[in-house]
Amino acid sequence: MKYVLPLTHPLLSTENVSITLSGLKILDDVSIGVPQGTVTGLIGPNGAGKTTVFNIMSGFLTPDEGNVRFDGKKLKHIKTHHLTKMGISRTLQGVGLFESLTALENVMLGGSARVKSGIVADSLGMPWADSEQNKLRSQAMETLAEFGIADIADRYPGELPYPVQKRVAIARSLISDPKVLLLDEPAGGISASDMAELGRMIKSWTPKRTVLLVEHHMELVMEVCDLIWVLDAGKVIASGSPEEVRTNPAVLAAYLGEEVSH
Ligand SMILES: Nc1ncnc2c1ncn2[C@@H]1O[C@H](COP(=O)(O)OP(=O)(O)OP(=O)(O)O)[C@@H](O)[C@H]1O
Ligand SMILES: [Mg+2]
Structure with a gap:
């Protein structure tokens, strides 16, 4: 699936989203987009804010500033039980x-x-x-x-x-x-062969479905994603194709000292 940055009409996006929780700024002016029919990755070190982005996109949390837009419409006060009807589905980190x-x-x-x-x-x-x-x-x-x-x-x-x-x-x-699937670490705790199978499965859902994938397993992310956003300490530090992200010095610096695949 082709995409060009900046995105013109992403199916799902955050626009300048910021949120403070317990006095800590967890997301700071985060604008990411998921083009229709793609597998888009959202990566970053532990605690970067990836699950918080999912929580905001699916109405579990309301941002202090900024919007979530789906299919061109601003989502205000999303009720989580309306998500399925709207065509958004998510998995929880862990199993849930x-x-x-x-x-x-x-x-x-x-x-x-x-x-x-x-x-x-x-x-x-x-x-x-x-x-x-x-x-x-x-x-x-x-x-x-x-x-x-x-x-x-x-x-x-x-x-x-x-x-x-x-x-x-x-x-x-x-x-x-669903039109959009938000997958929060689907490969956590599974074997290499199960992961390869999962990668094939995710790819097979597109372009009919659109996927936003949070994952620490870089080999899976690099293999299945068309576009990747990188968060670090609540800010977007990079975006682009797997190749662009893989070689981006800011991304490499953010992951220094992190075990990338766990
Ligand atoms: N309700 C909350 N109150 C205070 N801090 C929170 C809350 N929820 C999350 N945080 C903090 O926000 C930061 C981002 O958390 P988040 O779970 O979004 O990170 P993540 O990128 O998903 O990390 P991981 O890769 O470990 O799953 C962390 O420092 C976390 O401790
Ligand atoms: Mg998380």
């Missing part, structure tokens, strides 16, 4: 699955904004022989099958190995058929 729901129910939850009755009602044993719900259930099964884990549909997260839990979490974010 509900321990008391099965893998299948967790995946269904990702699509439940579309159905009237809630998955939580189901887990409480409330009656809801709803055809939409059955459709959601079979979609969730299909999604698990796509990820090669249909066999663990009825298992609880705590019973599953970490890499399988990560797959369930990504399946949950995909079932809502």
Whole structure:
């Protein structure tokens, strides 16, 4: 996917976003954009502010200054439960699955904004022989099958190995058929072969879907990203193609003393 900086019409962007939390300026005038149909990377050392950008893009936090724009429109006071309807889906750093729901129910939850009755009602044993719900259930099964884990549909997260839990979490974010996926360290704690598979999978979602990827594994970032933004201590210090970013002295300096791949 081609992009040219500065971006003209990114699908998702932050415009001059700043935020102070507990008296600390965590993001300082951050403007990043995600062009439609690309895998765009957001990288930077630990504590740079990457997850905070995701939290602002998905309405968990409101910036003190600046805007988030999606599909040309300013997003004001985004309600997190409206995100799915708007076409934005995110995974949480770590796994973020509900321990008391099965893998299948967790995946269904990702699509439940579309159905009237809630998955939580189901887990409480409330009656809801709803055809939409059955459709959601079979979609969730299909999604698990796509990820090669249909066999663990009825298992609880705590019973599953970490890499399988990560797959369930990504399946949950995909079932809502989002326009944009925000992936926060999807490769954390998974093996090299699982990572190669994940890279292929992410690439295969584009250009239909657009991805913003936060990741510390540089080999994955460099392989799958069309465009990369680099944050350090709450500021954008570089942007460009993987090759431009890889050789940028400011980026190399920011990572000095950091273990890049962990
Ligand atoms: N609610 C909060 N109150 C105070 N400080 C916070 C809060 N949330 C995050 N921070 C701080 O903001 C900074 C950026 O955090 P953030 O989680 O966005 O970094 P990150 O780039 O995602 O790091 P990592 O690579 O370790 O996940 C860190 O110094 C963190 O301690
Ligand atoms: Mg983070």
